[in-house]
Amino acid sequence: MFNPENLIRKGLPKGHFKDLVVRFVLAGLTYVVVLIAALLFAKIIMDGAPVLFKAKAPFVDFEFLTAKNETLHVFDDAQGNRHQLPASRYNDYLAKYEGAPIFNEQTYSYSGGGIAGPIVGTALLTIGSMVLALFFGVAAAIYLSEYAKQSPFIHAIRLAILNLAGIPSIVFGLFGFSVFVLAVPVITPTPSDRSLLTIPLHINHYVMSFQGWNSSLMAGCATLACMILPVIITASEESLRAVPQGFRDASLAMGATRWQTIRKCVLPFSLPGILTSSLLAITRVAGETAPIMFTAAVAAKDDLPWQGLKSPFDILSSQVQALPYHIYTLAARIPSSEYTRRAQYGSVFVFLLLVASLSVGSMILRAKLRSKLKW
């Protein structure tokens, strides 16, 4: 018998306490994660921001961003004043007060000057590897989603690409070292002694020598590109597939060729998705240390990458400093003290700002493209 009175419950709803407990546990776990992240950022900002920002105009310490990295000299003069000077100014000081006594002198590697070298190096590595990875990645994604027949072989390839994304970055670093640094062919009149194989070309004594590119910007870019290719391919393929089939049908039905269809009706609409994946890739490329420590990065370098080159192309075969590797050096390779903190926290803070601004920039770009190309 249906009794409408039963629709009104007596007491609390069923499972009320269980719901409350589950809710509090889940909320608690969520906020623990947020708290950890917040503490991390707070620590970096509190220690790092004072290095980069100042209380007086122009409020930003541009010297830290634009000066070369130098050794820091710390010493007392005869009056008992403590001086902290980077190597170049230390030499000026010595020249100025020739013969004046100096006490308690200590030196700290990498801790003076600024971090222009690592910033520029990271920018070059990021740009180079993104150009390479986007070129190869988008090409592969177009082939996989638009041209390839859905055969077991193609599925195997797709699976292999997915698995590639899970390989630790240090393995990519070693792969890059053994392939790009030691083994890829170069064309040169003077092959090195450790060349794996030389093939004479019979043009002015030039030979193709499998001797690698040495530790260089291009070896680093190639290694980083290999590392993020799977991310770019997978995400680009997905965003290509997300473009409605109707666009392809309509375009083909009007007599466009397959390539015209892809170029005019598919690629433009998948651009926001491809950009999203490349944004993730950019932050990864800029942040990885392991792939570049054997292939491109150097701890100390006096010149900026483009200085002291015979030809502009030599920049590709020169080593560079890089921010993540610089941070690693500052953290692990030098004894820490109160005089090294400026360089350490400053570098980390600048690095964080760089990655954050890259993310924000890409997000804005993506939102703009989306609003223009929505369907």
Place this chain on the structure above:
Amino acid sequence: MVKTSTAIQINNLSFAYGAKQVLHDVSLEIPARQVTAFIGPSGCGKSTLLRCFNRINDRIPGAKLTAGSILVHDIDINRTDIDLQELRRRIGMVFQKYNPFAKSIYDNVAFSLRAAGRTKRSVLDGIVENALKNAALWDEVKSRLHASAFGLSGGQQQRLCIARAIANQPEILLMDEPCAALDPLATLKIEELLSELKKQYTIIIVTHNLAQATRCSDNTAFMYLGKVIEYGSTMQLFENPKEPQTEAYVTGKFG
């Protein structure tokens, strides 16, 4: 059935998606400069048949012609040396769901011309205007040709797709349930447009709307389970069907 020249001749056509046979031994003669309607319940193969005429089925994996032939003005369109792009320029298509590109109205209409390599602005301007006029859309959009096509109403978007399809002056126009996503008023506009367009084009229309078939078509083919059950003039097929299945369908007993 009114006798004129034949635009499309289908001989014993069988067609399959992978292992699934969709069309069985279909034979039809579709006259030029008339409207021919394909009717039948969902899944009977009428859209598939339509999509064979411009070979847009080619891009579906596993789709293949298993027997028979399709002759468009006496040329077998499944020959290996067919110029697919030219074929599709001669046979335009309008889809069920209006699908303009996320481009301006002008660029949508000019798309097929540009794809064919005709990029001269002065030539395009004239053709775009003409196509939009023939699709009865010109007066509504002439002031905003360079605005996004997505700003148009559903009915306008579908007429834009028709303008896009006739910009290349095709011989034949294929319409796959062009009014399925439209309201009655927009449908009426498209139907009025059809009676104008058939003076210039051979039109084949797939429709679920029996009243629409009677209103705008000269000939009708009733299809069921991948076979053509009956084909004849629209008036005869609806008022005096020969097959009992046709009668059951057109009188609403099943379908």
